Amino acid sequence: MNRDKRYHNEAVETMQPEDLQRMQEDKLGKQMEYVYKRSKFYQRKFKEVGLVPQDIRSIQDLEKIAFTTKDELRESQEKDPPLGSHAAVDMDKVIRIHSSSGTTGNPSFIGITHHDHKGWTQITERSIYTWxxxxxxxxxxxVGLTLFVGGLPVKDAIEHLGATFVPIGTGASERVIFTTRLLRANVLHCTPSYAIYFLDYLRKKNMDPRELGIRKIICGAEQGGGIPSIRKMIQEGYDCIVTEGMGNSDAAPIIFGECLEQAGMHFCGQEFILCEVIDPKTGKVLEMKEGLKGELVYTHIDRECCPMIRFRSRDHVEVWTDRCACGRTSFRIRCLGRTDDMLTVLGVNVFPAAIRDVVGSLRPKTTGEIQVVLDKPGPAVTPPVKIAVEYSKEATDLENLKKKIETLLNSKLNFRAAVNLVPEGSLPRVEMKAQLVKKLWEA
Ligand SMILES: [Zn+2]
Incomplete structure (x- = not known):
């Protein structure tokens, strides 16, 4: 095998869209029959609308079935332990358990069989190869190595690819420094929050982050690596290239990987997952086209243990379908935020990450850290939207800075803000994930 070829699987990655659709629909038909036979949860969903598996033969046919939500899966698991009635195999075929992070509600468990393990490794490896x-x-x-799908499955994929995997985990910055130097490691896989935290950490020790030898940073587990002002700061800070990946614990560990053109994350799950993009408010399926924005919905077309049909990911993305310069034909995305984090200000959709990008463009006067302060549950927010913004030691005229941020937010994102400037270091710094929204009723 040519160890430095351009694609992980050229035939699949450069496939014409009509050929890909034919292949996916062929697998979809087989998967529907399997799921109907093996999963009580999905049998019920089919019966509720008077369908048999043979009724689902095309991507369009999927619209006949209701979505699957995280709450339903959690409930299914509570009623039918260990894995719930959506699981389609007995425990003797399950080889590993992972769980979703449980940002809302209790975590739920996801099992995989030998076959699923192979599939996960293939999708994840393709995303990593695309990086x-x-x-x-x-x-x-x-990043973590335990129940989190960004851990062991990433290890499996990196090892299968033949690269060298160094499992450091979180909260061990001294070990990252020591190991990177000694092993001459050139790639760092972390959350964007950690990449920023570690920059600060190195500088406080009077070290130049550019001299550590990291030439590529792969960001995942949260958005940020794709936010222009954050990407710029990380790239310049380390003298490296930043790309990102995105997955979903219920669907597959890393489904999207960004190539070196840095033009959004390519879909890398061709033989395993079918994607739809919907309007989260109406549930209507939107046509896959350049510039589309909506929530990703996943359907497995080759999964044994915990198959999903029309699973609502809650990830709100922007889509590009034009041809990427790298030659891959798959669509590309950038995550705009969680559907649940989306605010609606007088009909305008606003994501906290977009606010962070605008504020970050005013570095070094701001530190780039923000927190949207909500006094009651969204998504509708009555303007002005309260936003805490950190100013840095370099900011002198605070009144002017406050006005500048408010004007910029209004012109770029189309909503009225009331900015409260707070000194550097007053907003929570987290190593793993940024907390961009403060909910006063939960405090
Ligand atoms: Zn590309």
């Missing part, structure tokens, strides 16, 4: 990772690379893994 430009090759066998010669040494990757410092500075």
């Amino acid at each position: 430009g990772i090759r066998p010669k690379d040494v990757i410092i893994h500075a």
